[in-house]
Amino acid sequence: MPLKQLLKTFEKDLEVSTDLDALYLKYLGRQGILTKELKSLKEKSIEEKRKLSPKLNKLKKEFDQKIKNKQNLINNTSNIDLTIPASPINTGMLHPTTQVIREMNKFFRYYGFSIAEGPEIETYEYNFGKLNLPKDHPATDLQDTLYIKGGKLLRTHTSSVEARVLTNYMPPIRVAFSGKCYRNETSTSTNTPFFHHYQGVAVDKGITIQHLMGILEEFHKFLFGNDVELRFRYKYYPEVSPGLGVDMKCTFCTGKGCSVCKHRGWIEVLGSGMIHYNTLKMCGIDPEEYTGFAFGVGLDRIVMQRFGINDIRKLYNGGMVYK
Amino acid sequence: MKIPIEWLKEYIDIKKSPLEIAESFTTIGLLLDKPIEKNVLDLEHRMDRADWLGIIGCARDLATFENLKLKNPKYYDETATIVSKKNKIDVRVKDGGFVNRFYTQVFRGVTVKDSPKWLRDRLKAYGIPSINNVVDITNYVMVEMGQTLHAQDTDKMEKPEIVIRKGKNGEKITTLLGEVVEIDDSCFVLAQGNKPTVIGGIVGGRATAVDGNTKNIILDSGNYNQSQIRKSSRKMKIQNESVLRNDKFLHPNATEFAVRRATKLILELAGGKVLFNDDYYPVKHKPQKMVLRMGRVKKIGGLEIDKKKIINTLEKLEYKVLHDTADRVTVEIPYFRTDVSVEDDIVADILRMYNYNKFPRKILNTAPPTEITPDIYNFEDEIRDTLVRIGLHEHITDPLVPDGQIKLINALSKEKSALRTTIRETLLPIANTYKKHGLEKIGLFEIGKIYLTKEIRVVEVLSKDPRITLATLLHDLGIQKYQLNKKMEHCVSININTKTIGHLDIKGFTLFTKKLMGYSETTHRITTKITNRTTEDLSLIINRNEPFGPIYNKILNYDKHIVDAKVMGEYTGSEIDKDHKSVLIKISYDISHTKEIRKALIKNLKKNFGLIHRE
Numbered sequence: 001m002p003l004k005q006l007l008k009t010f011e012k013d014l015e016v017s018t019d020l021d022a023l024y025l026k027y028l029g030r031q032g033i034l035t036k037e038l039k040s041l042k043e044k045s046i047e048e049k050r051k052l053s054p055k056l057n058k059l060k061k062e063f064d065q066k067i068k069n070k071q072n073l074i075n076n077t078s079n080i081d082l083t084i085p086a087s088p089i090n091t092g093m094l095h096p097t098t099q100v101i102r103e104m105n106k107f108f109r110y111y112g113f114s115i116a117e118g119p120e121i122e123t124y125e126y127n128f129g130k131l132n133l134p135k136d137h138p139a140t141d142l143q144d145t146l147y148i149k150g151g152k153l154l155r156t157h158t159s160s161v162e163a164r165v166l167t168n169y170m171p172p173i174r175v176a177f178s179g180k181c182y183r184n185e186t187s188t189s190t191n192t193p194f195f196h197h198y199q200g201v202a203v204d205k206g207i208t209i210q211h212l213m214g215i216l217e218e219f220h221k222f223l224f225g226n227d228v229e230l231r232f233r234y235k236y237y238p239e240v241s242p243g244l245g246v247d248m249k250c251t252f253c254t255g256k257g258c259s260v261c262k263h264r265g266w267i268e269v270l271g272s273g274m275i276h277y278n279t280l281k282m283c284g285i286d287p288e289e290y291t292g293f294a295f296g297v298g299l300d301r302i303v304m305q306r307f308g309i310n311d312i313r314k315l316y317n318g319g320m321v322y323k
Numbered sequence: 324m325k326i327p328i329e330w331l332k333e334y335i336d337i338k339k340s341p342l343e344i345a346e347s348f349t350t351i352g353l354l355l356d357k358p359i360e361k362n363v364l365d366l367e368h369r370m371d372r373a374d375w376l377g378i379i380g381c382a383r384d385l386a387t388f389e390n391l392k393l394k395n396p397k398y399y400d401e402t403a404t405i406v407s408k409k410n411k412i413d414v415r416v417k418d419g420g421f422v423n424r425f426y427t428q429v430f431r432g433v434t435v436k437d438s439p440k441w442l443r444d445r446l447k448a449y450g451i452p453s454i455n456n457v458v459d460i461t462n463y464v465m466v467e468m469g470q471t472l473h474a475q476d477t478d479k480m481e482k483p484e485i486v487i488r489k490g491k492n493g494e495k496i497t498t499l500l501g502e503v504v505e506i507d508d509s510c511f512v513l514a515q516g517n518k519p520t521v522i523g524g525i526v527g528g529r530a531t532a533v534d535g536n537t538k539n540i541i542l543d544s545g546n547y548n549q550s551q552i553r554k555s556s557r558k559m560k561i562q563n564e565s566v567l568r569n570d571k572f573l574h575p576n577a578t579e580f581a582v583r584r585a586t587k588l589i590l591e592l593a594g595g596k597v598l599f600n601d602d603y604y605p606v607k608h609k610p611q612k613m614v615l616r617m618g619r620v621k622k623i624g625g626l627e628i629d630k631k632k633i634i635n636t637l638e639k640l641e642y643k644v645l646h647d648t649a650d651r652v653t654v655e656i657p658y659f660r661t662d663v664s665v666e667d668d669i670v671a672d673i674l675r676m677y678n679y680n681k682f683p684r685k686i687l688n689t690a691p692p693t694e695i696t697p698d699i700y701n702f703e704d705e706i707r708d709t710l711v712r713i714g715l716h717e718h719i720t721d722p723l724v725p726d727g728q729i730k731l732i733n734a735l736s737k738e739k740s741a742l743r744t745t746i747r748e749t750l751l752p753i754a755n756t757y758k759k760h761g762l763e764k765i766g767l768f769e770i771g772k773i774y775l776t777k778e779i780r781v782v783e784v785l786s787k788d789p790r791i792t793l794a795t796l797l798h799d800l801g802i803q804k805y806q807l808n809k810k811m812e813h814c815v816s817i818n819i820n821t822k823t824i825g826h827l828d829i830k831g832f833t834l835f836t837k838k839l840m841g842y843s844e845t846t847h848r849i850t851t852k853i854t855n856r857t858t859e860d861l862s863l864i865i866n867r868n869e870p871f872g873p874i875y876n877k878i879l880n881y882d883k884h885i886v887d888a889k890v891m892g893e894y895t896g897s898e899i900d901k902d903h904k905s906v907l908i909k910i911s912y913d914i915s916h917t918k919e920i921r922k923a924l925i926k927n928l929k930k931n932f933g934l935i936h937r938e
Contacts, residue, residue, distance in 0.1 A: 090765065092711035095719045102704075112691020115700050119778055120722075121729070121742075146731045154731070154742075172692040180722065180771075186735055193739055194721045204689055208625030209674065214684035234352035234675035236371040236662075242623065242671030244679060245354065263358040274623055277665045291622060316721045318756045321765075 003055060006033070010063060020067055020074075027063050034060055093322040096307045096315065097196055097299060101178045104198055107222045108176035111215065113200060116175040118161035120154060120182070127155050130163040130283055131239035132276045144184035146193065154182035158197040159239055162294055165201065166275075166283035171290045172204040178299060189311040196299040203275065203285060203292030209242065212272055212293035216246055220269070223302070224248070229255075231266055240273025240294060270297040324353065326378055327448035328362040330466075334382040335391050344385070351388050351675050353381060363448055373571045374659040377469030387639035387676055396467060399586035399597070403428060406598035412477060412541045414601040417488035421511040421523065424546040424575035425487065425603040426582050429477065433457065433595035435537045442592070451564070457533045457540060460588045462564075469659075470573060470581035471565045472544045473521065475531040482515045485543070487523060494519050497529045510555035511547075524552045524569040525561055541600060542585060544578035572661040575608055611656040615669045618650060623670045625685070628677060636676045637669070699780065702840045703770050706782050709799040715766035715786065720749035722772065729774045742774035746783035747831070754785050766792060770836070785831035793817065793832050801845035806876045815872070856886070857912045859921065863928065864935040867895070867904045874932055878910065881927065882920045887911040 010027060017023045027034045038056050041049050094102070105115055118126075124135070127145075146154040161177045178198040185191050202211070213232055220228045228248055235245030248269045250261035257263040272295030280287040300312050314320045326348075328341050337344060345355040345364050353366040353375065366381070374380030379396065386393040406412075406429045416422055437443075438459040446453055451462050461472040477483065490506035496519055497503050504522065506512060512519035520528040524547040533540055553570040556562065579602070586597050615637075621627055630652075634644055637654060646653035656663045663669060674682075707717060723734075727741035734740035743749055746769050757765050766786030772778045786792040790807075797805060807815040807827060817825040817832065819842050825834035861878075865871065871890065879888045891907040899905050912920065928934045 090714045092713065092715045092766075093717065094707060094711055095717045097719055098707065098717060111687060114692075114694050115696040117697055117700060120772065121774070121778060145733075147733055148729055148731055169695065172689065174687075174692050175695070182723070184733060184735055187739075192721070193735070194723055202687065204687075204692075206689070207687075208623060208685075209679065210625040210682050210685040211687055213679070213682060214686045217684055218686065232679035233350045233354065234671065234679070235354070236352065236369040238371075241665065241667040242674050257358070264355060268354075274667070277667050316719055318752050321753075321757050321760050321762060322716050323760075323762070 003059060006037075007059065007062075011066075014066055014070060017070075020071055024067055028060065028067075034063060096303045096309070100299060100303050100306060101196075101198065103223070104178070104219075105176060107219055108174075108200055111174070111218075113174040113176045113202075116161050116165050116177040117179065118155075118158070118164045118177070120180055121148065121152050122155040122160045123152060126160040126163045127153060127157075130167070130279060131159050132278045132282075133238045146182050146184050155179075156183050157181050157296065158199045159294070159296065162199060162201045162239075162275075163279070163283060166203065166280065166285060171285060171292070172202075173292070174202045174204075176200040187313055189313065190301075192312050192316070194316065195312065196303075197296055198299045199294065199296040201275070201292060201294045203280070203290050205290060207274075207291045207293060209244065209274060209293070212244065212274070212295065216270070216272065216295060220248060224251070230269075235271060235273075237271050237273055239276050239279055241276050243271070243273035246270045246272060246295075270295055272296070324366045324368045324375055324378075324381060325449055326364045326366060326381055327445060328364065330378055330445050330448065331382055331385075334379055334394050334396070335386045335389070337385070337389060337391060339389075347385060347388055348381065350678055350680070351384050353384075361448070370571060371662040373568075373573045373577075373661050374469060376568045376571060376573075377465075377467050379467055380469060380659065383640065384676075387636060388678075390639075393639070396584055397587055398580065398583040399590065400583065403586070403597045403599040406600050410477075410539075410598065411483065412480070412600055413484040414603055415484065415486050416603055417486055418511065421489075421548050421551055422487050422545050422603065423548070423606070424578050425485075425543060425601070426545070426578040427485070427541055427543045427600040427602075428582055428586060429598045429600045430540045430542065430589060430593075430595045431598065432538055433540060433589065433593040435533060435535055435593060439592065455533065455535065456592045457537070457589060460585050460592065461542070463588070464581050464585045465564060465568065468577065468581050468584060469568055470544060470577040471524065471568055472542060472581055472585055473527050474533050474540045474542045475520065475527070476533050476537040477531075477539045477541050478537070479531045480515045480520070481518055484515055485541070486514045486516075487511060488514060490519065490522075496520070496522060496526075498522075498526045499529055499532055500526075501529065504559055504561070509558055511551065513543075522555070522559070522561075523547060525556050525559070525566055526563065542582060542589070544581045544585075546573055546575040546578050549573075574658045574661050575604060576658040608658075610658065611663070612645065612653060613656060613663070613666060613669060614651055614653050615666055616651045619666055620670050620673055623667060624674050624677070624682065626682065628673060632677075633673055636673055640672055640676075642669070699837055699840060702843065703780070703782070703836050705800070705843075706796070706836065707770060709796055710766075710768045710782075710784065710792075712799075713792065713795050715768050715784065715792070718750060718753050718767055718769050719771065720746070720753060720769060722749065722774065724748060727774060728776065744773055744775060745833070746771055746773060746781060747785075747833070750783055750785060780836045781825075782834050782836055783831065784833075789827050789830065789832045793827060796834075799845075800839070800843040801848055802839075802842050804879060807872050809870055809872065854913050855915060857915050857917055858909055859912075859917060860891070861908045861910055861921075861925075863906050863908065864899060864903050865906060865932070867902055871906055874906075874928065874934070875908070877928065877931065878908065878924065881924050884912045884914050884917075884920060885910055885924075886913050 013023055026032055041053060145156050158177055158179050158181060165175050178196060181197050182194055185193050217230055220230055231247040233245045235243045237243045246269050247266035249255045250265055250267050252258050252260045255265040257265045261267050275292040275294050277287045309315055341359050341362055348366055349355050353368060356367040357365040368375050383393050410429055414425060414427060435455050435457055438453050438456045442459050442463060443453040446459060446462060449466050453459050457474050461474050465471050489508045490510045490512045492507045494506040495503055496506060511523040513521035513523055520531045524545060547569050549570045549572060556566040617630060641657040643655040644652055645655055722743045723739035724741055724743045725738050727744045729742045731740050750767060750769050754767055757763060764787055768782060768784045770782045773781055784792055806818045808818055810816045814826060814828045816823045817827055824838045825832055889909045891909050894905040
């Protein structure tokens with residue numbers, strides 16, 4: 001078929017075609033008209049080949065382009081009204097607690113901390129013993145423990161991870177860790193038997209309370225902005241000595257006292273201290289050579305504050321969805 | 324610990340306002356817990372400092388912090404005459420392990436009457452009602468010194484004896500408040516003959532109570548096994564000022580001091596004659612000595628504190644300095660400081676009295692240690708990111724459930740008395756919440772643990788078409804080839820090679836993240852080479868009820884040049900008889916000559932599965 005006629009037939013077909021795929025096959029498919037023409041070149045003389053080949057190939061491109069153009073035309077004219085804002089495709093969300101954990105991890109990783117982990121089903125030794133809490137010590141009263149058969153227990157804090165890291169690694173150590181903890185409490189809007197802790201530990205030569213206070217100050221600036229004001233006071237925790245309680249000036253009343261801060265002017269934010277001499281010793285670290293600090297924070301409270309959730313139960317037991 | 328400001332001023336001349344005083348207390352360890360009302364401070368007290376159970380202990384620390392003089396209370400400092408045989412109350416400890424010291428004195432000819440106004444007012448400010456002068460004195464000394472005391476009318480005793488023994492099942496005591504408490508052998512009592520009159524260290528009985536007619540009394544102060552007190556009081560659900568103190572580590576010496584202080588007041592306010600009765604103290608506590616190195620103070624605090632200042636602080640806190648050299652001091656720990664067990668505890672005293680807030684703050688300035696974050700932690704975070712990216716929401720649920728393999732032996736509620744064996748059971752209720760919000764199409768996941776014989780890390784997914792979610796997740800993790808093998812009705816196991824990495828059903832799937840981690844490899848997803856793919860369709864006719872998975876796996880794994888296979892659809896219809904269906908599968912090869920592979924594949928399928936291939 002002369003090429004000019006071929007072009008004309010194609011254009012006619014293109015104009016009336018409703019099935020562009022079929023049209024493509026008719027001309028450009030394996031058995032297509034144009035494909036056949038191209039294949040037949042083999043049998044022709046070199047001169048004819050030279051003459052026809054560029055023309056056929058040009059035609060092939062043209063057909064292909066024209067089919068595509070028509071396809072685009074069809075696509076674009078499908079009555080889309082661009083003035084109507086569309087509904088979004090759903091995107092997933094991380095749990096608020098994961099979001100806060102990641103934020104905190106980001107801070108501590110910047111300061112050279114690794115992330116550590118440990119089991120939730122723990123031994124007395126790691127949950128209490130190595131943390132300077134001998135059996136029957138009144139401080140075990142601070143946290144009512146859930147026990148399982150066979151003498152093991154559910155960790156009451158993530159400090160058990162501290163005991164494990166200090167036992168398994170030699171200084172210098174810098175780790176942060178978060179996780180699920182359990183205590184034998186009745187569920188209320190602020191306390192549940194299941195909750196989260198976030199902790200950090202550093203052990204090295206020459207670490208003093210000044211480093212502890214320094215990193216906690218940076219940490220709170222990172223979380224709450226540069227205006228935060230911290231207050232350090234003595235507080236007893238069995239796994240540290242000296243112990244430091246840390247308060248942040250209430251941002252609602254700027255320290256004057258309101259219902260949010262229970263009229264204290266300050267909000268308790270975390271517990272910390274220098275790792276107890278006996279804890280280091282029990283974990284196989286020479287407390288004369290190395291010193292270290294540890295701190296722990298109730299993670300759920302920070303999550304609730306950040307996301308405006310007033311009942312811890314809603315955070316984990318349903319009652320909260322992401323739209 | 325409640326501290327009425329007026330009472331505090333008995334021991335220190337402090338000019339500051341109640342709020343300023345509270346601020347100082349807070350800094351040194353006694354946090355102001357509630358708003359100040361009627362000039363009474365309510366301070367939070369942790370379990371360590373037994374001496375903070377008395378106002379004098381708190382005052383001592385405050386005086387040190389404020390550098391003020393502490394005025395100690397006045398004690399009876401004579402040696403009391405030993406009681407005559409006739410008037411002696413015989414103290415016998417029958418069951419050991421409960422009482423460490425039991426100090427008693429007898430008073431004869433006392434006048435029991437109302438307390439003077441100052442005494443009544445102070446107790447009232449603290450929150451204890453006034454009874455009579457003798458009872459009020461025991462309460463007053465308890466609040467002042469933190470050591471409990473107890474007075475009984477000896478004339479009301481059935482026998483002149485106090486037997487300390489375990490309670491007997493079925494025994495009862497009517498307490499001072501008129502409550503009837505049942506006793507069992509888990510607690511200790513003070514008894515006359517068969518009659519228990521006091522639950523040791525916890526509450527006194529009405530039978531021998533001191534009243535307006537009382538003339539002769541026995542005053543006791545005991546040091547008890549604190550964990551026993553804690554257990555018994557909890558069991559009997561008694562929480563009072565006595566229990567609050569006796570379940571802490573009080574020092575046995577506090578008993579004698581408290582009795583001497585009470586004696587001073589009884590003689591002043593109730594008259595009579597004091598007689599020494601008994602001092603049961605089988606294992607005497609020796610004063611504890613300790614060395615404080617100046618270098619240690621610097622090592623923990625990071626700065627040099629003047630040694631003179633350190634010694635001044637220690638002496639104000641009533642440490643006795645025994646030796647003093649250039650770089651260390653040897654001290655005797657005051658008896659009431661049962662919390663001091665290591666040198667660093669003394670360092671803590673120095674630092675808190677110096678005031679933590681005065682220390683400079685430093686940033687860690689040494690090289691960061693080797694990274695030790697476990698791979699699985701990062702891997703699970705990757706899974707989180709992928710699932711969120713494809714539109715699923717992450718939730719965290721409470722692993723405590725009503726029943727499971729690992730049961731708790733002391734849970735408060737039955738609903739939370741075991742650990743979950745699947746995340747499905749705790750995540751499904753969340754899906755229902757989504758339904759209520761009209762968001763039933765949303766997929767959910769949780770990365771956490773299940774608790775079988777041990778803790779197992781899993782990711783649980785709930786989604787509309789779990790197969791697509793699984794395929795997408797595994798694709799994103801770079802896992803190309805896996806099989807879904809029928810395990811039971813409506814449930815398949817997810818296998819890679821021959822290893823099971825999880826299971827899937829119509830609602831969702833579970834993957835064991837630790838097992839999965841070994842197969843994840845994402846670098847091959849990124850390429851700069853264009854490989855020509857050849858695709859071809861294969862139409863197969865199989866029994867209508869036959870699962871296609873095994874055939875699919877066969878095709879996918881048949882030849883290394885088969886890089887992908889997709890099931891395009893299933894057809895039934897007039898061309899196919901009703902027992903069969905047609906499955907169309909698109910196979911991708913990474914080579915262009917596929918004829919031989921295709922031929923061999925069809926032959927193999929025919930042989931193994933008896934399939935008919937439709938051209």
